[in-house]
Amino acid sequence: MNSTLNRALSDPEMSICLSDENESPLNAVSERPRKPVQASPHQYEVFKMEMRQLITTLVSSQREEMRQLNLTMKEIKDTNKNIEASLTYLTSQNEELKQKINTLEERTRQDREYIIFLEDKLDDMQLASRKSNFEIKGVPRTESETKQDLLEMVVTLSETIDCKINKSDIKDIYRVRSKKPDQKSTPIVVETGSVLLKTDILKMIAHAIECEGTDLDGRLRINKNDFTIMSQNIVSIYKNFHDFILTLSTLSFETDMITFTECRLNQNKPLPQLNNYEVYYTTRQLNQNDGVVAYKKKTLKHKVKEVTLQQASCLQVDVLNNTVLCIYRSPSYPNAENFVNSLDSHLEPLPSHSSIIIAGDININIRPQTTERPQEYKNRMNYLDMLANYGILPGHTLPTREQSCLDHFMLKINKSKCKASIAVMQTTTSDHSTTLLSISKIKKQLKDNKIKQTVNFENALKYLQTKNLPELLFCGDPLAVINNLIDKIIESLKLNTSVSTIPCSKRIIQPWISAGILRCIRNRNKLQKNLRNDPHNDILRITYRRYRNYCNNLIKRMKRQYDRENIIKSLNNNKLLWKNIKNITYSNKSRNTNTELLNLKSSPAESANFINNYFANIGMHLASKIQNVYETPISRHEDNNPVPLHSFVLLHTDIDEVKDVILSLKSNSAPGWDNIPNDFIKMAVNDLAPIISYLTNLCFDTGIFPAPLKHSIITPVYKGGDRDDISNYRPISVLPAISKILEKLLNIRLLNYLNKFDILAPAQKHSIPSLSLSLCTNLKKLE
Numbered sequence: 001m002n003s004t005l006n007r008a009l010s011d012p013e014m015s016i017c018l019s020d021e022n023e024s025p026l027n028a029v030s031e032r033p034r035k036p037v038q039a040s041p042h043q044y045e046v047f048k049m050e051m052r053q054l055i056t057t058l059v060s061s062q063r064e065e066m067r068q069l070n071l072t073m074k075e076i077k078d079t080n081k082n083i084e085a086s087l088t089y090l091t092s093q094n095e096e097l098k099q100k101i102n103t104l105e106e107r108t109r110q111d112r113e114y115i116i117f118l119e120d121k122l123d124d125m126q127l128a129s130r131k132s133n134f135e136i137k138g139v140p141r142t143e144s145e146t147k148q149d150l151l152e153m154v155v156t157l158s159e160t161i162d163c164k165i166n167k168s169d170i171k172d173i174y175r176v177r178s179k180k181p182d183q184k185s186t187p188i189v190v191e192t193g194s195v196l197l198k199t200d201i202l203k204m205i206a207h208a209i210e211c212e213g214t215d216l217d218g219r220l221r222i223n224k225n226d227f228t229i230m231s232q233n234i235v236s237i238y239k240n241f242h243d244f245i246l247t248l249s250t251l252s253f254e255t256d257m258i259t260f261t262e263c264r265l266n267q268n269k270p271l272p273q274l275n276n277y278e279v280y281y282t283t284r285q286l287n288q289n290d291g292v293v294a295y296k297k298k299t300l301k302h303k304v305k306e307v308t309l310q311q312a313s314c315l316q317v318d319v320l321n322n323t324v325l326c327i328y329r330s331p332s333y334p335n336a337e338n339f340v341n342s343l344d345s346h347l348e349p350l351p352s353h354s355s356i357i358i359a360g361d362i363n364i365n366i367r368p369q370t371t372e373r374p375q376e377y378k379n380r381m382n383y384l385d386m387l388a389n390y391g392i393l394p395g396h397t398l399p400t401r402e403q404s405c406l407d408h409f410m411l412k413i414n415k416s417k418c419k420a421s422i423a424v425m426q427t428t429t430s431d432h433s434t435t436l437l438s439i440s441k442i443k444k445q446l447k448d449n450k451i452k453q454t455v456n457f458e459n460a461l462k463y464l465q466t467k468n469l470p471e472l473l474f475c476g477d478p479l480a481v482i483n484n485l486i487d488k489i490i491e492s493l494k495l496n497t498s499v500s501t502i503p504c505s506k507r508i509i510q511p512w513i514s515a516g517i518l519r520c521i522r523n524r525n526k527l528q529k530n531l532r533n534d535p536h537n538d539i540l541r542i543t544y545r546r547y548r549n550y551c552n553n554l555i556k557r558m559k560r561q562y563d564r565e566n567i568i569k570s571l572n573n574n575k576l577l578w579k580n581i582k583n584i585t586y587s588n589k590s591r592n593t594n595t596e597l598l599n600l601k602s603s604p605a606e607s608a609n610f611i612n613n614y615f616a617n618i619g620m621h622l623a624s625k626i627q628n629v630y631e632t633p634i635s636r637h638e639d640n641n642p643v644p645l646h647s648f649v650l651l652h653t654d655i656d657e658v659k660d661v662i663l664s665l666k667s668n669s670a671p672g673w674d675n676i677p678n679d680f681i682k683m684a685v686n687d688l689a690p691i692i693s694y695l696t697n698l699c700f701d702t703g704i705f706p707a708p709l710k711h712s713i714i715t716p717v718y719k720g721g722d723r724d725d726i727s728n729y730r731p732i733s734v735l736p737a738i739s740k741i742l743e744k745l746l747n748i749r750l751l752n753y754l755n756k757f758d759i760l761a762p763a764q765k766h767s768i769p770s771l772s773l774s775l776c777t778n779l780k781k782l783e
Contacts, residue, residue: 208396208422233432237263258295261328261361265291270586301595310342327360336379358410367405400433460496512562650700672736709739
């Protein structure tokens, strides 16, 4: 198609021209107009009639429908009214039923409360009837026993325990009948007329007080020879041990035993060490909070073993004729029947005459409460009754945690020989109070490390210079010279020695604890005390927690800094480095006192003499076993080097040589039996050197080594094997300082002679400077 329109649409280069106004557009569409159709009047009328009929029909049908709808709506309204009336009736019935149910529930609740009230009242009446009664167990029945016999027995018993009871104070007394006819020992029930009288009888076992930890010295007197035990529920020994040590440092004495319960022991963590104490712990853990740790002074003879009890961990320590049971029982066991039975089985074989002390956190409240559950009452009665059967009575009933007495001492002691005192101290270690037991009139030797002895060496030297030492140069008896010299030195030191007690403010608790940290600790404890007095004060609680966290972090930071500085200072000293590492990791081995050796003979004195005789003659016994001829590789040396014919003489010494030997003594060496330190001899070298030089020459000339210089302090060191065998111990001897000086002077001359004439074998290493003991040989016998 070649039309103009198609060509225009397809040709993009076609020029666009404006057309004239009169010309029609190419796309215009035109329509021819039509004429309107005219309707006739008849048609209009017909149309109107049709429309009227349609409208009339429609209206009539709608009216009929409306009438039907109105009828239906009326029926619905009537039905709704009936339903509303029914609902109203049902609602009223429901409300009535609700009221009846509520009334029944209220009556049931009141009846239940009344039943509980009656039960509590019945329990109170039963408890009230027992408040003034007590039982006496273990008394055998006599033939033809009468009530008068029982009365006289109780009166006599009251006089024995220093709590007088008159016959008029006893309302009734009888012996409980037993179902077994052959049982002769049944409890005796004593009904008194006063609860106070019963309380006085039961509490006579010990004197108990309650105080703050810092007020103990003013409230309770502890003698030097008292046997003391401190018990603490520490709630993790790794966390609160240092806090307990700070509390312990405020006391003016050292406790013989310390027991910790609820230690939360961890096998991968070493236990903290305590100076002068040996530590023992339980290995059987029932839960994560379990664990009992006991610290005992090294100077006390003892035996320790772990006891297996149901529901509890236990350590038994036999010390000073006392059996101490350190027990921790978790509160997760509401019924204590199994624990009581197992403890009963353990106590049964113990000797009846031995003193028994039960310490720790038993989690059985022995303090009666106004309202308590039946199970708590049953646990307490079973526990106390079982212990009373063995003569073990409560040492105190003071509260140790809130209003409950959970950490208590149960005691069986001979009151005619010893007296017990108990203190319950409020401390900041944990939410449990610290309990302290002191038993007096027990013979033992204690060394109080809080007493300091100070020797004024300058005044002692001045006093020694006035004792006319040169007069000893005119004495020809070496024994008299050494005795007079030692006496003069001991007198000078003794007269210039002062004994003083170190106050708590100047006592070194831990080397990293400074005076500022001590003030910080006191402020923390003061805030905690204020919070205890006002526990609902939020400001005090927030202040205490912030200050406590700051104080604890400061102590930890100072300890880490102290340990770090010690490690850095000891990098060039391996011995000191390992010592610091052991102190940081608590891996120091505690020294053993070897008290087992005191049981070798019938008495400690005989045992000590036996040990001394064994160590004194051990050299002679070993020498007697040495053969005269040895087939050793050094026989060639013996053949090729015959004994020289040169004589051996001990040349005299002079003052300068003696001074050099004195100044070479170690300053930190322990003194001998004369208690003369090396420091004092080095300080008095100018005064003592002439006397010691003269004494040495006198010993060389006479061939006498004075007996006082042969005396030594022997310490047996356990090496392994049976501890009761004396041959398993190595003796360490500590000689007097003057004896060491004479030995060095003699050793110098002997070594010079042996080296000069080449008498020693090449394999000889022992006692040779710069050589070690790799092969033991014999010295040639000097003709």
